[in-house]
Amino acid sequence: MQDRPPLFADRAFQTVTALLVVNVGLFLAQEHLGRLWPEPVNWLLVIAVIVPTLVLCRRVQRDPGSSPVVRRYWLTVRIGTSMFVVVAVLRALSGLGAGEWLVPVSVVLHLVGGIVLTGPLVGLPFSARSRARKxxxxxxLGTLTSAAGLLIWHFAASAQFADGRVTGYRVFAAVVIMGAGLNGVYLAAKVVLAGVDSFARRGLYWIGASALIGGLGSAVSFLHPHQPQGNLLVLVLPFAAYAAALGARMQVVDTAAGARPRRPPRGYSLMPYVAIATVDLMVVYHNVRGTSNGMLIDGVAVALTAIVVVRQLIAFRQNDALLARIGVQEKRYRYEATHDMLTGLANRSLFSERVTAAVAEAGPDTLISIVLIDLDDFKVVNDTLGHATGDALLVHVAERMQEAVRSADTVARLGGDEFAILFEGVEAADVESALTRIAAALLEPALVDGEPMTVKASFGVVDGHGGDDAGDLLRQADIAMYEAKARGDGGYERYRPGMEARGAENNRRAAALRTAILEDQLVVYFQPVVTLPGGRITGAEALVRWQHPAEGLLGPGAFIDAAEQTGLIVPLGTWVLRAATREAAGWPGELTVSVNVSARQLRQPGFPALVAAALDESGLPARRLTVEITESVAVGGGATTENLQGLRDLGVRLSLDDFGTGASTLTLLATCPVDQIKLDRSFVPDGGPDAIADAVAQMARAFDLDAVAEGVETEEQAIRLTGLGYEKAQGYWFARPMPAADLRARLTTADVG
Incomplete structure (x- = not known):
């Protein structure tokens, strides 16, 4: 807000202030010294005060910073105030002997001017908005005007009939006195209680003061039209005009300063109580002194009592409504503090409270089960389909969980994609049944935000009893949940002593693996892929090993799980891809290299671009690279499908690894853009039935795909696979995984192509 300009820095306002002081001084001089000049001179002084006021009103009316409503209002003030200039002129002319008829005309014009000035103030809206408050x-206002009416009647209007005579003029005089006085009081109160945003509040208050001065002053001057030394209007009109001038000046000053209007303070609600106190004093005065208006005073007192009763009843109702709203808000705040706003489930705070209460209230033999649940690969949903779909999926999961448990069980969302359930007094077998129902319900395909989805979750379970430490139980459930998540296949894991040590070992292993990636402790081994039955090498599969500085050469089983859990599988997979393509670029002929890709890698945005960069860096043609994925990865949908198509567009070959162990379906083979399928080693014939191996070979031929068998360890297996139609194989019978240098040496002597 800008600084306000000085109030008296306006010449017109300085002029009207000086003229008011002169007018008051001259009026008081005549009161003490007698008439010093003809009465028309007094009316000329009134005109001299009103004219600068009109100038100030005109400035507000034309102020571009004021709103149209404000400008229209001040135009009305100018018009009404101009009428009082005419009133003063008529009174001056009457004093000069121009005609007695000018006085009645001036009275009528006085009333019209008052009505013109009254209209805009009556139209001001109240600050109260609700019907009850209005x-x-x-x-x-009724209380205030009733008390004011009693006072004006008792001390002013009733004096017209003090001698008992009732005439038309006296009735008219009484009506004018009552009307002018009540109008002034009402308008002043209306301004105080008004709620307008366009007017400067200080300026509006002075407009109310002008109305009060003009109304009460006009009533008094009509009561005593001929003072010994002149008409009281010569004092009332300048004061009313000056209050209007002050309001106009403050409107301009506050508008220029950008002052924001303020709503009326609560202290103004004391006005009706002041009115009631005044009437009570009138009652006391009547009882002590006795007056001719006793009946009226008592009647007004009774009426005000009735109004106060109604007002209090309304206030009680408003208070009840306010308390009800506060109660509703309090319940809402309490609910929001203890519940998850997305799913409506209990939040972490409420769940912890209920676990603490459960172990505190339960007996030593009462079983308490806590289950922590984490959705597998939920981040991928947010990254690929957006947070709105992710939120819709969380709501779907919450509904499925609540449907699978009792109403007495507490289901909570702890944050992100982590949920929890508290079972009290439920046997361990029943808890397992409930978790089985939840897992099955989440795996049922559902349309979530327009996307068909299934959800796999990992459950950590801990059983406790009354008196156990709630914090320890929650920590143990968390450990069990991460143990279940480490398996990578969903399902649940029940806490067992010693799991902490395994968790610490996984963390240590993950930290060491991060260092291994940065310090190039990883190496790539290669296992040849050969033709059947001749055994000619057509390529090799890249297999990562860790040359641990203390533990020696480690196979993938020692660190892949840790890499999956921590997300290190992505940089690890990138390292293997680049190392394998660099090595394969130096192989002779059209030998191919196969690289395994994890689900996390394939869901990464821009994965085909990463593969293209590795091919460009190594110089290996795209047709000589085979990306191997598992069946569960192939059905991931979303970004996975887009990335698979992107790899095909590059010219990279795709292979379904461990075929037969996952969600193998004809639909998968028809929709997934793969070039070959690899029979899992568990289905390689080993003296038993070969139905699955035969079926896989037939599917490969039906879809025009290459069929590769892995895990071939004996000559007999190689012969049986050849008979089933397999054209390629790999396994210990042909060659074990070997360092890159050994493979290069073998390629110089072996039959390749």
Missing amino acids: LGVWLD
């Missing part, structure tokens, strides 16, 4: 304000 009714309360009207009752307050």
